[in-house]
Amino acid sequence: MLRHVSFKLHKGEILTLIGPNGAGKSTLLKLALGLLRPTGGTLWRKPDMVIGYMPQKLEVDASLPMTARRFIELGLRPDLPPDPFWLDQTGVSQWLDRPLQGLSGGQLQRTLLCRALLRQPDLLVLDEPLQGVDVQGQAFLYRLLAEARERIGCAILMVSHDLHLVMAQTDQVLCLNGHVCCSGTPESVQAHPAYRELFGLDEDTFAIYRHHHDPTRCDHDGGHHD
């Protein structure tokens, strides 16, 4: 499903994966999390790495009585009380004692992010953090990620569908379509012909998701820009 993929992610760096549906973004994320093993090639992860993971969705059965506070504490070491800084920054302190099942989608997303941040991770992995988030929410998330990088010094790996807002906070963009179409800084990727072809940018302004790019016919093999 995924081949010819190679990248390095260091502490304090933000890497964003973009690409059409079925491009292998989620697969790459699962490889990074250790949920999948690569069938070929090598994957090196820092030993004993602490991971903070924000999944796309959290579906908790109504039969499980659990507040947001308890949910967050379950992700932390039992002897560490949650740092109030992140509770306030994410807004979670407003609904700490409400049951998880009573939270809105946005509140649940922030609760997931808060748990991931409070773990003081070496690597923060976010799966489509912008899904269903309004413009203000997106700006808010980017400020939060910048703050996380500064305070925790973690590396951040995220998947995004969003093309323009991604570019604001990212050091490295990996444009995937079964392989690395192109990679580099946001500016260089935006200018790369493979990226423009993949998202149909030069043909007409609205055709952002035209999946006419066939990986088997693709002759640009991970063109890299710095």
Add this chain to the structure above:
Amino acid sequence: MTELLLTLTATGVVLALTSGLLGVFVVWQKQAYFGATLAHTALLGVALGLLLQLDWQWMVILVALATGWGVHWLLGHTRLAADTLLGILAHTTLAVALVLLSHAPVTFSLDSFLFGDILAVTRADLWTALGLLALTGLFVARNWRALLNLTLNEELAFAEGVPTRRVRLMLILLLALVIALSIKLVGVLLITSLLILPPAAARHFSRTPEQMLAGSMAIATASVVGGLALSWQLDWPAGPAIVVTATGFFLLALPFRR
């Protein structure tokens, strides 16, 4: 007679505590149908045990474990939904068991396996049940946080370092064991209700997972003791009496919705 009654009640209480402990996970993880399937396959274990002239309780455990593994394997290798696969397994094993039992070399009563036969409970059963309770209690106590994280989101739990495969396998093993040991008490057809009714009743007055766990164990115990008492006083069949009592607790708890 009193000694038999004591052994019987003690075994019932020990099994109630164990199923109360495991039942909360069955309910939280929406695994009621999985539990029912394991219970159905138990009859295949009984049939194999009788045919091969081996201890049927151990055969029940082996078949239940094979089923747990089989479901997992089939989910990865077919395009079918979990409830379809569970339905196929539950009824196939039941049918095969009934065919095999028609050729069993010994005469026995199918009713006693389907609905329980508390007079068959022995002292050895009490010790086995106590061992299982200790094992289950130890497992749940040591892995409580891991189990809750697994219940919330398996991928999140794994990414955060929970050994999800090992914990899940252990949970299936313990479920198989408690089902095998509860056959004499409530029978194959009624076991699932002993796993899901007490936690379902406890949900209505619980604010934390721990309260629900404690409530589930308490209600399961009260159901077994109450059911046995009803059976003794009114000459009801014991297994159904236990389930009816548990349903009574569930209905009583309904207005306390939290």
